[in-house]
Amino acid sequence: MSMASTSVIVEEEKQLILYSYWRSSCSFRVRIALNLKGLKYDYKAVNLLKGEQSHPDFLQLNPVGFVPVLVDGPAVIFDSFAIIMYLEDKFPQQHPLLPTDIHKRAINFQAVSIVSSSIQPLHNLNLLKYVEGKVGPDEKLPWVQNVIKKGFTALEKLLKEHTGRYATGDEVFMVCC
Numbered sequence: 541m542s543m544a545s546t547s548v549i550v551e552e553e554k555q556l557i558l559y560s561y562w563r564s565s566c567s568f569r570v571r572i573a574l575n576l577k578g579l580k581y582d583y584k585a586v587n588l589l590k591g592e593q594s595h596p597d598f599l600q601l602n603p604v605g606f607v608p609v610l611v612d613g614p615a616v617i618f619d620s621f622a623i624i625m626y627l628e629d630k631f632p633q634q635h636p637l638l639p640t641d642i643h644k645r646a647i648n649f650q651a652v653s654i655v656s657s658s659i660q661p662l663h664n665l666n667l668l669k670y671v672e673g674k675v676g677p678d679e680k681l682p683w684v685q686n687v688i689k690k691g692f693t694a695l696e697k698l699l700k701e702h703t704g705r706y707a708t709g710d711e712v713f714m715v716c717c
């Protein structure tokens with residue numbers, strides 16, 4: 541990532557820009573949504589293993605220091621859920637990511653929230669480094685396993701009555717991102 545060019549990029553106001561890391565599941569979500577909607581975007585790699593998310597220029601985009609970040613002209617949006625909602629609001633006709641039925645919408649929101657609040661952030665790089673340092677390296681794996689197991693058990697229960705070909709029926713909605 542070229543930190544020096546960040547402010548110039550923000551001012552260009554034309555093309556969507558996604559700050560992302562290839563192994564980041566939150567960034568995957570946004571890339572899937574962008575691709576489902578057929579939107580072109582400029583990809584800016586942020587190497588999490590090299591700590592680029594803590595660079596002052598990146599922190600100006602996202603003060604929390606996480607990918608993904610989407611830049612759309614003057615709009616700088618971080619957090620995968622907020623980004624996907626923004627894309628849905630801005631491009632509602634291009635592969636809608638939410639069903640019209642409000643119950644199914646709520647199921648989508650719940651599932652997305654389980655993944656983005658109750659599974660992924662509880663074992664991101666930042667937190668695992670903390671666990672490793674404060675508790676010990678052997679605690680990392682059981683911690684991650686416990687978080688994923690709990691989250692996926694909840695997801696299975698939630699989606700049991702609603703699945704079809706995909707998580708909430710036969711169409712691909714936000715929950716699949």
Ligand SMILES: N[C@@H](CCC(=O)N[C@@H](CS)C(=O)NCC(=O)O)C(=O)O
Nearest residue numbers: 564565566606607619620664665666
């Ligand atoms: N709730 C946020 C979580 C963002 C997040 O945790 N991103 C991870 C990658 S998936 C990250 O940037 N981690 C860097 C770190 O932990 O230092 C979202 O869904 O976008």
